[in-house]
Amino acid sequence: MRLFEAIIDANHRAVAGDNSAGLHPAEFANELPVIALTCIDPRLNALFPNVLGIPAEDFIWLRNAGNIITGTLSSTMRSLALACAVKGGKEIAIIGHTDCHVCQTTTMALLDKLKAIGVDRSRLPENVNEFFGMFATERQNVIKACTFARSSPLIGPKIPVHGLVVDIATGKLEWVVNGYDAWPLPVAPEQNIFAKLTDAATKELGAGPMANFHFGEMKFPELKIGEAASKIGLAEPKPMAEKMVAMPPPPPLPAASVRSPKRPMPPPLRPRVVPPRERN
Numbered sequence: 517m518r519l520f521e522a523i524i525d526a527n528h529r530a531v532a533g534d535n536s537a538g539l540h541p542a543e544f545a546n547e548l549p550v551i552a553l554t555c556i557d558p559r560l561n562a563l564f565p566n567v568l569g570i571p572a573e574d575f576i577w578l579r580n581a582g583n584i585i586t587g588t589l590s591s592t593m594r595s596l597a598l599a600c601a602v603k604g605g606k607e608i609a610i611i612g613h614t615d616c617h618v619c620q621t622t623t624m625a626l627l628d629k630l631k632a633i634g635v636d637r638s639r640l641p642e643n644v645n646e647f648f649g650m651f652a653t654e655r656q657n658v659i660k661a662c663t664f665a666r667s668s669p670l671i672g673p674k675i676p677v678h679g680l681v682v683d684i685a686t687g688k689l690e691w692v693v694n695g696y697d698a699w700p701l702p703v704a705p706e707q708n709i710f711a712k713l714t715d716a717a718t719k720e721l722g723a724g725p726m727a728n729f730h731f732g733e734m735k736f737p738e739l740k741i742g743e744a745a746s747k748i749g750l751a752e753p754k755p756m757a758e759k760m761v762a763m764p765p766p767p768p769l770p771a772a773s774v775r776s777p778k779r780p781m782p783p784p785l786r787p788r789v790v791p792p793r794e795r796n
């Protein structure tokens with residue numbers, strides 16, 4: 517069983533009430549630490565890294581509003597690349613969450629909120645939605661982010677890129693994109709896409725998120741998984757393994773807990789460290 521297979525298995529057992537569910541990090545020494553990109557939502561503070569069942573020291577946590585990746589060379593992509601190269605991250609997980617307020621904010625509402633804090637429409641780019649990477653569903657956003665990360669020349673093919681959505685009320689994980697599946701790489705590993713850029717384009721790329729880097733000839737992998745990715749004009753990632761496709765959706769919350777302002781905490785999914793073997 518590979519790391520995220522074990523994580524999902526332990527998470528689902530813990531959510532179902534199995535108090536003995538947990539991970540033995542020592543068994544996955546070659547697959548840790550994990551790099552996770554999540555939303556900034558403070559409700560996630562209490563969930564991670566417990567819902568993954570991995571120790572804090574093996575958890576590299578990147579956050580931005582909506583766990584959005586805006587491009588294969590974006591600032592977040594650069595941090596992910598450095599987290600792999602400098603901090604030794606072995607696997608990447610892009611983890612969205614249910615009830616994401618970024619997802620629920622319409623363009624008009626966003627403009628109103630920005631105006632309320634002194635940012636006038638005239639100072640913003642024309643396509644505000646695209647600029648901020650706003651999205652319609654959490655799953656769709658995770659699939660899009662995984663597609664960018666997997667297609668990025670900054671992430672080597674040895675690094676699996678997973679996509680998950682965590683239920684913010686129960687802590688249950690849904691595995692949306694299985695990073696262990698092979699993806700056809702749009703850019704051959706030895707190919708340097710920067711060599712194709714003009715000097716001007718390279719400078720523009722470094723200018724920040726406004727830099728419109730045109731991957732005209734870049735093709736995303738064709739896929740069949742998700743219902744949503746076609747709506748956003750991106751090819752979808754490779755389908756999950758069959759057993760994962762068959763994964764049941766998270767159980768609905770009990771009516772009482774939905775009504776209650778108090779959220780039930782997820783079960784304490786804690787890593788269980790295997791005690792060191794006695795020396796002979």
Ligand SMILES: [Zn+2]
Binds near residue numbers: 557581617
């Ligand atoms: Zn969020």
